[in-house]
Amino acid sequence: MEPTDQSINNNPVPSESSSLRQILRKKWVIALIVLLILLPLLLVSILFLSNQKGDDKPNPAVAPTPTPTVSVELQKAIDEAKESDQEYSEFQENYAADYPWIRKLPLTTEKYYIYFDLPKKSFVGRLYPKTGDNVAQMKSEIQNRLKSEMGITLQSYKVEWVVIPQ
Numbered sequence: 001m002e003p004t005d006q007s008i009n010n011n012p013v014p015s016e017s018s019s020l021r022q023i024l025r026k027k028w029v030i031a032l033i034v035l036l037i038l039l040p041l042l043l044v045s046i047l048f049l050s051n052q053k054g055d056d057k058p059n060p061a062v063a064p065t066p067t068p069t070v071s072v073e074l075q076k077a078i079d080e081a082k083e084s085d086q087e088y089s090e091f092q093e094n095y096a097a098d099y100p101w102i103r104k105l106p107l108t109t110e111k112y113y114i115y116f117d118l119p120k121k122s123f124v125g126r127l128y129p130k131t132g133d134n135v136a137q138m139k140s141e142i143q144n145r146l147k148s149e150m151g152i153t154l155q156s157y158k159v160e161w162v163v164i165p166q
Helices: 005-010 016-025 027-056 072-098 135-150
Strands: 112-117 122-127 158-163
Touching: 112 135, 122 135
Parallel strands: 122 158
Antiparallel strands: 112 122
16 A cells, blocks of 8 residues: 555644744743843843932042142152253254264174264274184275265274174
8 A cells, every 4th residue: 555645644743833833832931931031121221220320429530630739859850850851852962963874873794793882982893704804804894884875984083893703
């Protein structure tokens, strides 16, 4: 005997929509869903109302702040800092006028490092010759670079050469 469409329908398999209907028919499931929806709304409204009750208090961020008073010691420290700042500013202006090329230093390669020692008012040349390098030729190359790139003639300044063989 071959199964027919009717025999298949005699043993109905519950569909998803009918199972959902059965679940929704149960009153406790409906009550739970309603509770889950209403509970967050209730909590939000309680929090909102409690925040509005606090508006009667003065807001500390808006409260006027007292004008600070400056002690004698603090005013003295402020004045000294201003004076020191003024002196440093004048020093910067003077040495920038006297040594306009100083911001282009140091000159560096693998074979040397040249900088200007401001307190001594002299150049320091650290040479790193490898075996077979001509130190006199390295010094001449440095002097030519200082003259051509920065307009510095070393006759005006002392040069301290430090040779560190590699």
